[in-house]
Amino acid sequence: MSVETMAKMSGSARGLETRKKRTISICLEEDCCVQENDELKSGKEEMGGEREENEERLKMKDYQSLQLRFFDILRREAAEKVIADSSNSHDETEEPELLSLCLGRSPRDPKKETRIGNTAKHKESEDLEACLTLGLDSNCELSMEMVSDQSPGETKEADIEGTWQSNKSVKAKNGEDHEISEQIPAKKSRVSVRARCDTPTMSDGCQWRKYGQKIAKGNPCPRAYYRCTVAPACPVRKQVQRCAEDMSILITTYEGTHNHPLPVSATAMASTTSAAASMLLSGSSTSQPVDNSFASFTNAPRLLNGQNLGPFDLSRSKEVFFPNRDSPLFPTITLDLTSGSSSSTHVNNLLPSSFALNPRFPPTSLSFCSKEPNIQQAVWGNGVLNNERTHMRSVELGTQFQQQLHQNCLQNQAPPSQEALAETLTRAISTDPRLRSVIAAAVSSIVGQGSTNVNQARGGEILELGLNLKLGEHSQFASSNLLAQNGKGCLPGYFNRLSSNSYTGNFMPLQPPVPFSVSKRKVPPTISDQINH
DNA sequence: CGCATTTGACCAGCGC
DNA sequence: GCGCTGGTCAAATGCG
Numbered sequence: 001m002s003v004e005t006m007a008k009m010s011g012s013a014r015g016l017e018t019r020k021k022r023t024i025s026i027c028l029e030e031d032c033c034v035q036e037n038d039e040l041k042s043g044k045e046e047m048g049g050e051r052e053e054n055e056e057r058l059k060m061k062d063y064q065s066l067q068l069r070f071f072d073i074l075r076r077e078a079a080e081k082v083i084a085d086s087s088n089s090h091d092e093t094e095e096p097e098l099l100s101l102c103l104g105r106s107p108r109d110p111k112k113e114t115r116i117g118n119t120a121k122h123k124e125s126e127d128l129e130a131c132l133t134l135g136l137d138s139n140c141e142l143s144m145e146m147v148s149d150q151s152p153g154e155t156k157e158a159d160i161e162g163t164w165q166s167n168k169s170v171k172a173k174n175g176e177d178h179e180i181s182e183q184i185p186a187k188k189s190r191v192s193v194r195a196r197c198d199t200p201t202m203s204d205g206c207q208w209r210k211y212g213q214k215i216a217k218g219n220p221c222p223r224a225y226y227r228c229t230v231a232p233a234c235p236v237r238k239q240v241q242r243c244a245e246d247m248s249i250l251i252t253t254y255e256g257t258h259n260h261p262l263p264v265s266a267t268a269m270a271s272t273t274s275a276a277a278s279m280l281l282s283g284s285s286t287s288q289p290v291d292n293s294f295a296s297f298t299n300a301p302r303l304l305n306g307q308n309l310g311p312f313d314l315s316r317s318k319e320v321f322f323p324n325r326d327s328p329l330f331p332t333i334t335l336d337l338t339s340g341s342s343s344s345t346h347v348n349n350l351l352p353s354s355f356a357l358n359p360r361f362p363p364t365s366l367s368f369c370s371k372e373p374n375i376q377q378a379v380w381g382n383g384v385l386n387n388e389r390t391h392m393r394s395v396e397l398g399t400q401f402q403q404q405l406h407q408n409c410l411q412n413q414a415p416p417s418q419e420a421l422a423e424t425l426t427r428a429i430s431t432d433p434r435l436r437s438v439i440a441a442a443v444s445s446i447v448g449q450g451s452t453n454v455n456q457a458r459g460g461e462i463l464e465l466g467l468n469l470k471l472g473e474h475s476q477f478a479s480s481n482l483l484a485q486n487g488k489g490c491l492p493g494y495f496n497r498l499s500s501n502s503y504t505g506n507f508m509p510l511q512p513p514v515p516f517s518v519s520k521r522k523v524p525p526t527i528s529d530q531i532n533h
Numbered sequence: 534c535g536c537a538t539t540t541g542a543c544c545a546g547c548g549c
Numbered sequence: 550g551c552g553c554t555g556g557t558c559a560a561a562t563g564c565g
Contacts, residue, residue, distance in 0.1 A: 210538055212557060225556070229537095239556090 190255045191273035194243070195337035197250035201240050204252070205266025206230055208238060219244040231260035 195202055201224075208226035216223045221242035228236040235256040243249035254273050262270050 209536095211559095213539070214555070214557095217554065223555090237556095 190253055192251055192253040193269075193273070193337055194249055194251050196248050198248070199250075200224075201226070202250055202252050204269040205263050206236075206258075206269075216241065221247070228258060230258070230263070230266075234259055 193202070201208070207229045209229045210224055210226050212225035213222045214225070215221075219241060221244060223239050223241040226238045226240065228234040228238075236258050237255045239251075239253040239255070241251050241253075243251055254269075257274060258270060
């Protein structure tokens, strides 16, 4: 739906205009008052309908941006918690090999993941498999593949280009939020995004220059290599390859961190990938026996409802995400942006061969998909579809909050209304002070440009404001900008929606740290700015 | 003419 | 050590 949505959204604007013109011209030509009135009426109705449609989309966009912030806060808090507990948490290192975090529903069948590749090795890798399922966006399936490495060989690239995100730069930009990163050496990260796309490359807002093309083993489609040309020394590369099994799916693998201010249209993708990257990379520290990238997720339920939900295998996650120094092979995360098609159920098969066949670091899947788009869109849901994963240690993040949302949706069987969602949210927030504080922090960081020192009461106010905004009171902020979005190419709807100019400010804090010239960044005034003024 | 793309060559890492 | 593979380089080519 991503592409369709964009097409619709941009089309809606054009449609309104053309319809107006058409109406006028019809009136002039036919000079018929009755018909004119009918046309005007139907036109108005049509416009009204489309306006509602647009507003719905804008609301969802706001919601998703808030979600993103929310998860970021969760991750940070979890990471801090892990640091605090790391000295006492050695027993956790003996935990199981498999990890399934089911925050949502996924059609993905892990059994199918073994279809491709060396079966024996893959079986072994299955034991290491960490599967994160987040029912974040229903209409999109995000396939994000993350690879982290700190092998000595990588330093060459880092030294030459000086571009891989240094820990200092992380600290410089984000302060204490990235203390963890400070403890780890510069790492290479890869984020792969799968999306249905008819164009040769995905339009992600950045400028790329192709520097190579190869036929990779296991995929007849050539893999194209691009580097970011926004800044001369930007280290970011991307690989673009069609999926062998479904040519309509484009697999874009991002690697590295931009060392320059990003175009507004690129911030959504950048912040999303960087958030995912930091999520995992932050847990790969040698000094941190416990993986906090996973911990960030595994801690989420505790943050939400205060319960220890289960047998998380933090140490094993570390194993997964902390590859052998001698190995260039990486663990992977998968985000799938293709609509809930069958292909999404065997993500690994669709990944670039080098990753899909990687037995040592099987992909970690962040599946943002659902066959019930509207439901999943609003629900992070609990992992009701993971009962089959008996071979994995499954952790269901069935928080009260999520259950409420999920129940709401299941009962209604219809897309939850914003009102219903608001009600559920309100109830969950009011009954769970932790959730309240977390969301308040997220919202306040949005509204106050990352000022996290707001007290609880203030946070609550802001939270309310945030919810109100999200639930429909400020869609006007985004409308014009949204329609002005770059509609060319193939920008997955998920990112596309996130990249609305109106929310630039929200995502900036999530962006990869910019090592230099941060102050020179020229960005249009954000909502936060407007509010602050 | 300048820039982007194409494409064969080259290099490094890994497995056998 | 050798072959395979992924990734990058750089000269050639194409395009606006």
